[in-house]
Amino acid sequence: MLENSNNTVLSEVDTFTNHYPRSSIKRITRYTTLEELHSLANKPLLSIGWLIICQDTAIKNSYLKFLEGLDQSNLVLFRITSEQKCSELLSALKADKVQYRIINNYKLKEEKVIDYVCKNLSITKVDAKYLCTRSGYYLPEVVKNVQTLKVLPKITKPIIRKYTEDRRSIAVYDLVNYLIGIGGKTTYEDCMQLVYEYRYGFEHLLKTTLAQITVYIKIYNLILDGELTLANCKIKKKDLQDKEISNLHDFRLYKIVESFDKISYDYLILLQLKLQQISPKFYSGVFDFVALLKINAKPGVEARVSTKINTKISSKVKEDLKTSEKRLDEFNRKRYTMTTDDCQKAFEYLKEQRDK
Known part of the structure; x- marks a missing residue:
């Protein structure tokens, strides 16, 4: 799964975690020990298999080999934040002839960001679009503005202009x-x-x-x-x-x-x-x-x-x-x-x- 590191509220990871009990979800990083990794050989109590989320592609080759050898009832999900890292991981998987699927959620669709604002504020879709445009569709800025405006009963354009900064600028x-x-x-x-x-x-x-x-x-x-x-x-x-x-x-x-x-x-x-x-x-x-x-x-x-x-x-x-x-x-x-x-x-x- 390719996602921007700034994507903290609209990650597609939640789509998977919502279908697994917490006890069946394991997160693997470069700091995960070999003992913790080997515990995945035992099936979880409340589901058919594990949801294994790898949050860092800098995982040892031996760890990657172990994950590849797990039972197919387990789902291994790599969350990657750059195309370079994605390319390196795909090369490793292809070399080992491992089947995989790619989910590209790096660039969020504008409609998805607008829907997030509508769900969290008492606001019309037109004004929600204005807020997103004013925030430059930059997700951390959108989230910050939503939290700022959340305490207000009704959100309009004058209110948005009063309490938020205009971030529409070039890179x-x-x-x-x-x-x-x-x-x-x-x-x-x-x-x-x-x-x-x-x-x-x-x-x-x-x-x-x-x-x-x-x-x-x-x-x-x-x-x-x-x-x-x-x-x-x-x-x-x-x-x-x-x-x-x-x-x-x-x-x-x-x-x-x-x-x-x-x-x-x-x-x-x-x-x-x-x-x-x-x-x-x-x-x-x-x-x-x-x-x-x-x-x-x-x-x-x-x-x-x-x-x-x-x-x-x-x-x-x-x-x-x-x-x-x-x-x-x-x-x-x-x-x-x-x-x-x-x-x-x-x-x-x-x-x-x-x-x-």
């Missing part, structure tokens, strides 16, 4: 895509909203942004070396020693490789250098960080995204190098023309939007 990778020029629908205001939300965790935002830019550079280097292509990236990533790349979701890796002919490699190096120079302290570093975002807010951002080049890589690199100095000059000009008032006005605007 950090959306900001990174905007920064390198492939932001899609992401706007400068969206990025500023995210920076405002990270005002007490700016160091983390800066570190994560730099790390993701570095991943782009690493992947582009592999492409330049002829190791990665659109055709082989999903298969090849399993053989890569770099865990940052091998742990990427297949779709995410594919989109980065796909962007190679659209994004300037030279500009990525420039971004990496500029981000390394920014102070992790909010009040001294945020101005430089916003200055980078502000470049994309100006007309002519398309100039940084090159047209698709079907010629040799060397030609692409030469073209990138020609424009690198111009980009550096543009960055420095806009960096120093941005004042403290610009940032202050932006944050005041965001506060006004949040209070509406």
